[in-house]
Amino acid sequence: ARPRVGYFYTGRSGSELFSQKLKQIKVKDYQSIPVVVDENVSVYDAICTMFLEDxxxxxxxxxxxxxxxxxxxxxxxxxxxxxxxxxEVPVHIIMTRMPNITMCEKDDLLIEAAQKLIEKQIDALPVVKKSEEGYEVIGRITKTNMTRVLVELARDER
Amino acid sequence: ARPRVGYFYTGRSGSELFSQKLKQIKVKDYQSIPVVVDENVSVYDAICTMFLEDxxxxxxxxxxxxxxxxxxxxxxxxxxxxxxxxxEVPVHIIMTRMPNITMCEKDDLLIEAAQKLIEKQIDALPVVKKSEEGYEVIGRITKTNMTRVLVELARDER
Incomplete structure (x- = not known):
């Protein structure tokens, strides 16, 4: 028999290669633009902002x-x-406030953000950067982003 | 050199194997239980049901x-x-109504349902079964289900 050459068996299955690939995707690769409001705006105005910004x-x-x-x-x-x-009601009365906010950073693994969304039963995480006294909001990562990742991975025939 | 035997090169990369795997997942593998209300209940009661059922x-x-x-x-x-x-307002006044509802069936590919969620910019699809005069609702598939799929695939080291 002729020797088979040029192909290496890496000991890894397709699933394992995939999970490794998924573990290379960062939050910053899929994050959306955050929509922010001041803590003194009214609940009414916040609802309008939510609709306007969709x-x-x-x-x-x-x-x-x-x-x-x-x-x-x-x-x-x-x-x-x-x-x-x-x-008449400002949003700071009804919001979920620090330090009870689940956050992530842009270089976090996307899959860690996905786990946080599932565990905390929330729809979105702020992507933050440490500032002098707190955290600046630089992005938003949502279950919509996660659904999009799944769709793109299924298309990925490379 | 000794011949390498027992390993087959399939011509498929990890990504391709994965996308094939993803294409085997059906809606029924991840769907949730649907929560339904009658078309004559009030908007107020519908909101309460939404909170109660979360x-x-x-x-x-x-x-x-x-x-x-x-x-x-x-x-x-x-x-x-x-x-x-x-x-005073019944839900049938404000709901999105047939035939403008995007639906799926339990044997549809999960990834097709994900594509519908993204394309239609909606959070959930009813999983339906044809009945005599319309469609019976037998499940619910959401962006939360999609996020969970992603988390489970990343864990999958088999």
Whole structure:
């Protein structure tokens, strides 16, 4: 028999090669632009911003432009059920606030961000960068981004 | 040199093997239980059901239990901004209705459902089965399910 040459068996299956590939994708490769509002805007204005920008999650910043809170559609829907005038309630009253915010950084693995979304049962994470006194919001990573990754990987026939 | 035997070069890379694997996953392998409301319940009650069941999308059914509409958090948030009393407005007024509903079936490829979510910019699809006069809702597939698939594939070291 002729020797087979030129092909190496790496001991790795397709699945394993894939999971290695997936582990090379970073948050920054798929992150979206963040939409932020000031902590003093009203719940009504925040809902309008959410519709205008067509996002499911808003990030709330303080006077120093540092991350102060997160507003999901669920938070805003809950607030809208109340009896208050939504023009009178500032978002800092209803937001999820620091230090209870799950965050990620742009060089984190995408798959770690995906795990956080599942574990914390949230729709989006702020992508942050350490600032002098807090965290600057530089991106947004969502379950939509994760769905897009899956679609692109399925197309990937290289 | 000794011949290398027992290993076959298939001509396929890890990515290609993976995309083949991904193309074997069906909607039924990851679908969730659907939460449905009758088309005559009020918007207020629908919002309460959404919180109680902790889902982002409700499916609306008619008297024959066939799919009649879809309600997203966005639809309910929009309605809650209006001046109407949410107890007085039935969901069939605000829902996305047939035939404008994007659906899938349990034996569809998961990746096709993911593509529909991205293309239509929606959070969930009803998984349906043809009934006598319409479609029975038998499941729900969401961007959360897609995120979970990604996490599980990354864990997959077989």
């Amino acid at each position: 996002v499911g999650t808003l990030f709330v910043v303080n006077g120093k432009s540092d991350l102060a809170g997160v507003l999901s559609r669920k938070d805003l829907l809950r607030a809208s059920l109340g009896k208050q005038d939504l023009n | 889902v982002g999308t409700l499916f609306v059914v008619n008297g024959k239990s066939d799919l009649a509409g879809v309600l997203s958090r966005k639809d309910l948030l929009r309605a809650s901004l209006g001046k109407q009393d949410l107890n």
